[in-house]
Structure formats: structure tokens, C-alpha cells
Amino acid sequence: MAITLKINGNTKTVTAPEGTPLLWVLRDHLGMTGTKFGCGVAQCGACTVHVDGTPIRSCITAHEDVEDTEIVTIEGANGKVTEAIRSAWEELAVPQCGYCQAGQIMSATALLETNKNPTDEDIDAAMTGNICRCATYVRIRKAIKEAAKTV
Amino acid sequence: MFMHLAKPLAPQPNLKTLQISNLSRRGFIRGTTGFTLGLSLVACTQNKPETLAQDASPIPDNSNVDVGPLVLISIAADGRTQITNPRSEMGQQVITTVAQMIADELDVPWDDLVIKQAVGDKKYGDQNTDGSTSVRNHFTRFRMAGASMRQMLTQAAANQWDVDISECSSELGVITHSSGKTLTYGDVAEAAGKLDVPAEDDVTLKPRSEWRYIGKDKPSYTISDVIRGKGTFGIDVKVPDMLYAVIAHPPTLFGKVKSLDDTAALAVPGVTQVIKMKEPEGEAPSFQQLGGVAVIGTDTWAAIQGREALEIDWDAGPNASYNSKAYAKELAATARKTGENKLKRGDVAAALKSSAKTISADYYAAHLSQSPMEPPAATARWDGDTVECWACTQNPQAARSTVAQICGVPEENVTVHVTLLGGGFGRKSKPDYVVEAALIAREVGKPVKVTWTREDDVQHGYFHAVSAQHMQGGLDAYGNVTAVLHRTVFPSINSTFGPAVQGSDFELSLGATDNPWDVPNMAVEVGKAKSHIRIGWLRSVANVYHVFANQSFAAELAHAAEIDQKDFLIDLIGPDRQIDFSKDGVTYPNYGASIEEHPVDTKRLKAVLNKAAAMAKWGRDVPKGHGLGIAVHRSFLSYVATAIEVAVDSDGNITFPGIWCAVDAGTVVSPDNTKSQMEGGTLFGISNALYGEITATNGVVDQVNFPDWRVMRMAESPHVFETHIMESDAPPGGVGEPGTPPAAPALANAIFAATGQRLRSMPLLGQNDRLDMSKVGEG
Numbered sequence: 001m002a003i004t005l006k007i008n009g010n011t012k013t014v015t016a017p018e019g020t021p022l023l024w025v026l027r028d029h030l031g032m033t034g035t036k037f038g039c040g041v042a043q044c045g046a047c048t049v050h051v052d053g054t055p056i057r058s059c060i061t062a063h064e065d066v067e068d069t070e071i072v073t074i075e076g077a078n079g080k081v082t083e084a085i086r087s088a089w090e091e092l093a094v095p096q097c098g099y100c101q102a103g104q105i106m107s108a109t110a111l112l113e114t115n116k117n118p119t120d121e122d123i124d125a126a127m128t129g130n131i132c133r134c135a136t137y138v139r140i141r142k143a144i145k146e147a148a149k150t151v
Numbered sequence: 152m153f154m155h156l157a158k159p160l161a162p163q164p165n166l167k168t169l170q171i172s173n174l175s176r177r178g179f180i181r182g183t184t185g186f187t188l189g190l191s192l193v194a195c196t197q198n199k200p201e202t203l204a205q206d207a208s209p210i211p212d213n214s215n216v217d218v219g220p221l222v223l224i225s226i227a228a229d230g231r232t233q234i235t236n237p238r239s240e241m242g243q244q245v246i247t248t249v250a251q252m253i254a255d256e257l258d259v260p261w262d263d264l265v266i267k268q269a270v271g272d273k274k275y276g277d278q279n280t281d282g283s284t285s286v287r288n289h290f291t292r293f294r295m296a297g298a299s300m301r302q303m304l305t306q307a308a309a310n311q312w313d314v315d316i317s318e319c320s321s322e323l324g325v326i327t328h329s330s331g332k333t334l335t336y337g338d339v340a341e342a343a344g345k346l347d348v349p350a351e352d353d354v355t356l357k358p359r360s361e362w363r364y365i366g367k368d369k370p371s372y373t374i375s376d377v378i379r380g381k382g383t384f385g386i387d388v389k390v391p392d393m394l395y396a397v398i399a400h401p402p403t404l405f406g407k408v409k410s411l412d413d414t415a416a417l418a419v420p421g422v423t424q425v426i427k428m429k430e431p432e433g434e435a436p437s438f439q440q441l442g443g444v445a446v447i448g449t450d451t452w453a454a455i456q457g458r459e460a461l462e463i464d465w466d467a468g469p470n471a472s473y474n475s476k477a478y479a480k481e482l483a484a485t486a487r488k489t490g491e492n493k494l495k496r497g498d499v500a501a502a503l504k505s506s507a508k509t510i511s512a513d514y515y516a517a518h519l520s521q522s523p524m525e526p527p528a529a530t531a532r533w534d535g536d537t538v539e540c541w542a543c544t545q546n547p548q549a550a551r552s553t554v555a556q557i558c559g560v561p562e563e564n565v566t567v568h569v570t571l572l573g574g575g576f577g578r579k580s581k582p583d584y585v586v587e588a589a590l591i592a593r594e595v596g597k598p599v600k601v602t603w604t605r606e607d608d609v610q611h612g613y614f615h616a617v618s619a620q621h622m623q624g625g626l627d628a629y630g631n632v633t634a635v636l637h638r639t640v641f642p643s644i645n646s647t648f649g650p651a652v653q654g655s656d657f658e659l660s661l662g663a664t665d666n667p668w669d670v671p672n673m674a675v676e677v678g679k680a681k682s683h684i685r686i687g688w689l690r691s692v693a694n695v696y697h698v699f700a701n702q703s704f705a706a707e708l709a710h711a712a713e714i715d716q717k718d719f720l721i722d723l724i725g726p727d728r729q730i731d732f733s734k735d736g737v738t739y740p741n742y743g744a745s746i747e748e749h750p751v752d753t754k755r756l757k758a759v760l761n762k763a764a765a766m767a768k769w770g771r772d773v774p775k776g777h778g779l780g781i782a783v784h785r786s787f788l789s790y791v792a793t794a795i796e797v798a799v800d801s802d803g804n805i806t807f808p809g810i811w812c813a814v815d816a817g818t819v820v821s822p823d824n825t826k827s828q829m830e831g832g833t834l835f836g837i838s839n840a841l842y843g844e845i846t847a848t849n850g851v852v853d854q855v856n857f858p859d860w861r862v863m864r865m866a867e868s869p870h871v872f873e874t875h876i877m878e879s880d881a882p883p884g885g886v887g888e889p890g891t892p893p894a895a896p897a898l899a900n901a902i903f904a905a906t907g908q909r910l911r912s913m914p915l916l917g918q919n920d921r922l923d924m925s926k927v928g929e930g
């Protein structure tokens with residue numbers, strides 16, 4: 001069944017079997033591979049996108065369930081907060097392999113959008129669903145605090 | 152985006168993601184047309200090439216031979232300099248580092264660089280990106296390439312002016328004659344391309360004081376893309392008309408499909424085909440495909456759903472008896488018995504008998520999975536008898552030769568494009584998944600991408616060896632160590648490639664036979680262990696368990712001697728000297744490097760230990776429930792000491808108030824990146840030590856995905872992590888792996904200091920990821 005999705009401000013029509021997770025619609029149907037697959041079971045956060053401003057795991061979200069929402073992916077995230085995060089990420093050379101970083105940035109953006117001055121505990125709570133096997137955690141924590149200073 | 156890669160016209164421009172970000176900011180066209188002159192350079196292999204994997208890999212080692220003309224650099228008429236990076240980028244910033252080494256000697260403006268990723272081809276020399284070798288084995292070679300090219304360009308300008316080359320100098324892409332006239336590299340590139348490559352002896356490398364990029368922090372080439380979701384990893388590859396596959400791998404190694412009912416799978420919307428995979432041959436898994444059943448569909452999800460719907464009856468095969476619990480007991484029992492001697496100094500038995508005090512300890516470390524965040528993935532497309540593959544591989548030449556061999560085509564017919572790797576940690580040095588993609592694509596008759604789901608990764612990997620170790624030590628009345636016995640038992644990586652039933656000299660040299668302690672009587676022994684799952688390299692390899700055992704044991708000896716752990720360790724290492732292990736009968740490969748160039752230097756070992764201790768303010772009073780632990784080790788030619796402060800609450804939860812790391816990696820090309828690798832390597836080691844455990848029942852891995860295969864998360868990470876890089880003129884050592892070995896024992900020693908509980912079995916944490924506080928106070 002054709003479903004219309006609003007992604008990064010653009011309207012896209014996709015035809016995928018019911019139940020197909022948003023992750024695979026983005027990656028395989030729309031060629032938007034910035035959103036990553038890491039586990040498929042909401043355990044790693046690599047697939048994090050925003051739905052109406054809230055970070056969700058696209059690997060367990062059926063695409064038809066987000067039909068009437070605003071979806072933002074790493075490719076389209078470009079608000080003030082995300083850009084502040086990107087600058088801090090570059091400044092502190094956060095990424096190693098970079099594979100988890102789209103998810104990290106989407107989670108960090110959602111955190112700073114609602115909490116301009118997060119404590120360590122806030123960062124733990126918001127970010128602990130995002131695994132980084134390269135273990136860039138120390139720099140992520142620092143960079144979130146850096147970014148917070150500028151937004 | 153991958154359209155342009157589809158054409159077989161090599162050398163095609165690289166993946167767009169591999170070009171430097173500031174080029175695009177300056178509005179450069181990202182295509183790399185215009186490089187009409189690919190100048191050939193002879194591979195300059197002054198450095199002893201890598202042989203790390205020599206006895207643990209079936210890969211023909213081509214790093215020792217003259218690889219002939221090596222195309223690493225080309226210069227366009229407009230001055231842009233294209234560097235072909237032969238190494239795999241997996242987070243160690245190797246693209247940037249290789250560019251630093253080449254561009255420094257070539258002396259070109261950083262912003263004029265364009266990077267192209269090499270395909271897998273012997274003409275590039277050694278491309279196997281493991282063993283932390285990219286800098287330590289290629290530092291001279293890459294610089295020689297840049298310097299040779301610079302000399303050729305300068306000679307071409309001298310020829311054009313009809314002057315002697317000694318009257319010319321070059322800097323940042325411009326050649327200047329003593330009269331003041333100038334030519335750019337671009338002006339003379341074509342003429343330079345026709346000159347002979349100078350002999351290595353005729354090329355002078357820059358003195359250290361003139362280094363422009365080496366030793367400086369340059370921004371990562373990939374960062375701008377990856378933070379915008381633009382990097383192209385293996386799993387992101389898309390070629391026209393492509394289908395998607397996942398594979399139901401046999402639950403047990405060398406298991407076979409007895410019967411298959413694919414009716415329900417084929418009924419899943421989007422599933423186009425189900426095929427039985429070719430079974431692996433022989434007794435050793437090597438880099439072969441695992442067999443099983445592939446489900447092909449119009450997207451990955453359809454293939455995953457189709458796989459769920461398969462009805463397969465498996466013949467469990469020869470490894471169904473593997474139960475890791477029982478196996479661990481066997482290993483421990485073997486470690487209690489005399490094994491084959493691999494290091495012999497003095498008379499350990501007699502010395503132990505006459506010691507004032509003796510202690511012994513048994514250590515255990517579970518199987519681990521590398522689990523890079525990007526699981527293995529590869530795409531293949533056939534055109535007649537030729538195949539093009541795209542893969543996140545650490546070893547594109549092995550991917551090429553294995554695909555050729557298993558598909559029965561000549562190697563020239565196989566092209567392996569290397570994408571970005573979403574982590575590797577050793578998993579992606581094994582190209583089984585590239586073979587799978589090639590086999591499936593040929594059978595399907597269309598391009599196919601194979602994706603390993605996390606379940607595949609956790610259950611069907613090349614696992615880090617499980618191990619049991621037994622240690623004995625003797626002390627005299629003054630607390631001096633009189634004797635040490637280290638016995639180690641683990642299934643060898645060699646078992647993946649042949650009928651090996653005992654750890655190899657190479658594995659033993661990683662933390663066991665390279666023991667630097669100044670002890671009059673010492674023995675290292677190895678026992679036999681057969682493997683039942685695929686065993687493979689994982690970041691720092693056998694150092695993980697060996698160093699866990701002997702650096703924990705050093706602390707246990709210190710405790711028995713009632714001496715401060717760090718002071719004791721300094722004494723144990725003994726006087727400043729360079730160690731010759733062969734005196735004690737050890738076959739010591741020294742990570743493939745020459746022992747003259749890279750001696751085992753106890754002065755450097757003690758220096759990092761003292762430094763890390765100073766950084767941690769060793770000896771200070773810590774709050775109740777806190778403890779400081781330390782460990783030191785030389786691996787991959789670099790020296791690393793790690794001090795860890797843990798805080799343990801009354802429920803047994805562990806946090807890290809601070810971690811301090813001192814590294815002596817000789818000459819460092821990329822300082823901040825070296826710190827980043829120390830952070831990553833240390834936390835990788837801590838993650839494995841706290842939680843890492845792969846077990847098997849009846850040959851089937853018990854863990855399935857991240858909920859039960861546990862890795863470190865943000866809330867568990869330290870809040871303070873400081874790294875100090877020791878100033879050194881020594882030749883470069885590795886940095887990707889050496890951070891890992893000291894992490895686990897430093898952690899165990901810190902937990903002991905905090906709680907009095909000596910943990911000798913990894914994973915260290917028990918139920919609910921907590922320490923078992925009922926044992927607190929037990930030694």
C-alpha cells in the first residue's frame with residue numbers, strides 16, 4: 001500500500017509491505033543511508049530519527065505508523081542545536097569510525113532541544129541507548145556540554 | 152551515488168565520502184577527473200614489512216616482496232594532488248594519517264589534497280589493515296613515496312630550466328630556482344612522470360624539525376561527512392538493480408542443511424528467491440562462506456522476514472558437542488598440568504620449593520565477539536566471469552583472492568572496492584561475507600548486497616579465544632620474586648586455518664613469552680585445546696587474556712609481599728635493559744618488526760608506568776569504596792600503562808571516577824588521534840572485561856543480540872580520561888591496539904584495592920552487571 005511520509009520537509013510516497021520498519025524504508029527504498037542499522041531490536045540507537053521532535057528507534061517503528069508525522073533524519077537535521085552539536089563534534093574530534101554517530105547526534109539534539117543545560121545524569125539518561133563500540137563516550141559527553149554552551 | 156563506481160574503468164575516483172571536507176567547502180568539484188598522469192612509484196620498503204599474521208593466516212604475505220610500481224600519488228595540471236590510500240579506514244583515521252605522511256614529504260598544501268581509496272591489489276603492497284601496522288610498518292615507505300615524487304618534480308623543473316637540481320628547492324607545491332623563477336608541481340607533473348623513479352639511496356627524507364604535517368593534528372578527512380550521514384559504509388552500498396540478501400547460517404560450525412521448506416519464506420512479500428549456499432570445504436573454516444540458506448528480497452526487511460519463515464532441519468555436524476561451560480573446566484584442568492615449555496630460565500620448580508612464600512592463581516577469560524557497530528556487509532555484481540565487490544573489509548587482497556578461489560575465477564577478474572568500515576576490531580579482516588555476496592550474486596544473476604544482522608554477528612563470528620591460565624610465583628623473605636610459572640591454554644587462531652590444537656608462538660608472544668620481568672627463574676608453558684567455533688583476531692588478540700593474567704598476578708604477588716603494587720611492579724621489571732627473549736629459548740616475532748629497530752626496552756616500560764601513576768596521583772587517599780589499580784604492557788611495539796580509579800557502591804555497582812593512560816608509541820604521526828585510540832582501546836578492554844562473554848551450548852552460541860551480548864554504554868563510561876603521549880624519537884609503534892591489554896588487569900587490580908575482592912575470571916561482573924558483594928574481603 002502506498003504510504004506518504006514527510007521526511008526532512010519533503011513528501012515521499014513509498015510502497016512497502018505493511019510492518020516494514022521506517023529504517024528499511026529510509027535505507028533501501030529511499031536510499032537515505034545516513035540512518036544506520038546496528039541491532040534491529042531497539043538496543044543500540046544507530047537508527048535514531050526524530051518523529052515530531054522526539055527521538056525514536058526507526059528499526060522497530062512500522063513506517064505506516066508515522067504517516068502523519070514530521071520525520072527528521074541525520075541528512076535533514078540542520079537546526080541551531082544540531083549545528084552546535086556538529087561544531088562541537090568537529091572541535092573535539094568525537095567520531096572514530098563514525099557509524100554510530102548519526103544516532104548519537106540525533107539523540108544529543110533531542111536532549112539539547114529540551115534541556116539547555118544537561119547534567120551528567122541527564123546525558124547518561126538520554127545517551128545510554130546509543131552504543132558506540134569505538135567507545136567515543138568521553139568525547140561525546142564533553143561535546144554535548146560544549147554544544148550546550150553555545151545554544 | 153555509486154553509479155560511477157559501477158564502471159569497470161579503474162582507476163575510478165574514490166567513493167565520494169573519502170575526499171577531504173575542506174575541498175568541498177572551497178567549492179572543489181568532487182570528481183577527480185583531470186588526473187591524467189598517474190605517476191608510478193616503486194614501493195619503497197625500507198622498513199621491515201609486516202609479518203604479524205604470518206603463522207596465523209593463510210594469506211600469502213606479499214609485504215616482503217618488491218611490489219613493483221606503486222601508484223600512490225598523482226598530480227593534476229592544476230596542482231591538485233591525489234593520494235591513493237591503500238589502507239582501510241575503520242575509525243583509526245588512517246586516511247588522514249596516510250595523507251600526513253605522504254603530503255609532508257611531497258610538500259604540498261594540505262587543502263590541495265584529494266584522497267582516493269585503493270581497491271584490493273598487490274601492487275599497493277600490504278593492505279591488510281590489522282596488527283596496528285598502518286604507521287609502524289609503512290612510515291618510511293609512505294614518506295619515501297612522497298619524497299621520491301618531490302625529487303622527480305624538482306628534477307623535471309631543473310630539466311626544463313636546464314640547470315642543476317642542486318640549484319632548485321621546492322616548498323608547498325612550488326619549485327624555485329636560485330634565480331627566483333618558479334614552476335608549480337602541476338606545471339611539471341607530466342614531464343616528471345616520464346622520469347625514472349630515483350633509487351631509495353638517492354632520496355633524502357626531511358629531518359624531523361622540518362615536518363609540516365607529521366606530529367601535528369590534522370582534521371579527520373571523514374568527519375564532515377559522517378556527522379551529516381553522508382559517509383558510505385559497506386552496508387550503505389547501492390548499485391542499480393540490486394537485491395538484498397540475508398543468510399540463515401548453520402547454527403553450528405560445519406552444520407549442514409538436512410532439509411529445507413521455503414514455502415512460507417517465498418510467500419513473504421518482497422522475497423524473490425531462496426537458495427542453498429555452497430557448503431564450506433575441508434576441515435578448516437578459513438575465510439570460506441559458512442553454508443546455510445540465503446533469502447533474497449527487494450529490501451533487507453523482506454529478506455529478514457523471509458529468513459524467519461524458513462523451515463530448516465539442520466544436521467548439526469562435528470561441533471555439536473561444544474559446551475563452553477564444560478570446555479572451560481577442561482581448559483582449567485589442562486592449565487593445571489605441565490604443558491609444552493616455551494620459555495625456560497633457571498629452575499622454576501626448585502626455586503618455588505625453596506621460596507619463603509609461594510602463591511598460585513587461576514585465571515579465565517571467556518570468548519568475545521568483536522561486534523563492530525556496522526555488522527559485516529558486502530555487495531557483488533557479476534558481468535560474465537568478472538565480479539565487482541564492495542565491502543567494509545580490513546583486508547581487500549584476501550577478499551579478492553578468496554572470492555577468486557572459491558568462485559573459480561582468476562584473481563584479475565575480481566575487483567574489491569573498499570568502503571568506510573563502521574569499526575573492524577579484527578572481524579573484518581576475514582572476508583567470508585564478501586565470498587557470500589559473490590556466490591549469491593552469481594546464482595541470482597543480479598547484483599546482491601548481503602547484510603549480516605546483529606544476530607549473525609553475535610552467533611556466527613570469528614570469536615576471540617576463550618582461555619584458562621595458571622600462574623605460580625615464589626617470594627623470598629624480602630619480597631623479591633624468585634620464580635614465576637605462567638601456563639596458558641586456549642584454542643589457537645591457527646585452528647581456523649588448519650588442524651592446530653595448541654597456541655602458536657605468535658599468540659604466545661602476545662603477553663606470555665614476552666614477559667619482561669627480571670626474575671631468575673621463569674617458565675611459560677602452553678597446553679592443548681581444540682576449537683569448535685571459528686577463532687579469530689580481536690583487537691590486541693592474545694594480549695587480552697595473557698596480560699589480564701600476568702598483570703593481575705603481579706599485583707597478587709605485591710599483595711603477598713605487602714609492597715605497593717606500583718613500586719613492586721617497577722622492581723619486578725628491574726634494571727634498564729633491552730631484553731633478548733631468545734636467550735630463554737623463546738621464538739619471539741616482535742610483531743613482525745626488527746628487534747634492533749624496536750628493542751624491548753624496560754626503561755620505556757617503566758617510564759610509562761611511572762607517568763600513569765603520577766597522572767593518577769598514585770598513593771593518595773581515596774574515598775571509601777574507591778580503589779586505584781595499574782597495569783603496564785608493551786604490545787605492537789608501543790608501551791602503555793593504565794591507571795584506573797573505580798568506585799564500588801554497596802550494591803556492587805561500579806563507576807569510573809578516572810582513567811589515566813601513558814603511551815610511548817615512539818614517533819607519533821597524529822597525536823590527538825592517538826589519544827582517541829587510547830580512549831577507545833582502553834574502554835574496549837574494560838567493556839570486554841566487565842561484561843564480555845560468548846558461550847555455547849551444543850555448539851550453538853547462546854547470545855543473540857545486544858541485550859545479552861553486553862557492551863559498554865554511556866552511563867558506564869568514565870567521566871575523566873586523560874592520556875599522556877611520551878616524547879620520543881624512536882620509530883613508530885602501533886596505536887590501535889596497545890591501549891587494550893592493560894585495561895582489564897588495571898581494572899581487576901582497582902576492584903581489589905576498592906573491595907579486597909580478587910576477580911580472576913572474565914567477565915568480572917556477575918548477575919545484573921554488579922559485583923558479587925558477598926565475596927568482598929575475600930582475597
Ligand code: FES
Pocket residue numbers: 036037038039040041042043044045046047048057058059060
Ligand atoms: S538498529 Fe535500531 S536501535 Fe539498533
Ligand code: FES
Pocket residue numbers: 095096097098099100101131132133134135136242524573574
Ligand atoms: S564511532 Fe565507531 S561505533 Fe561509534
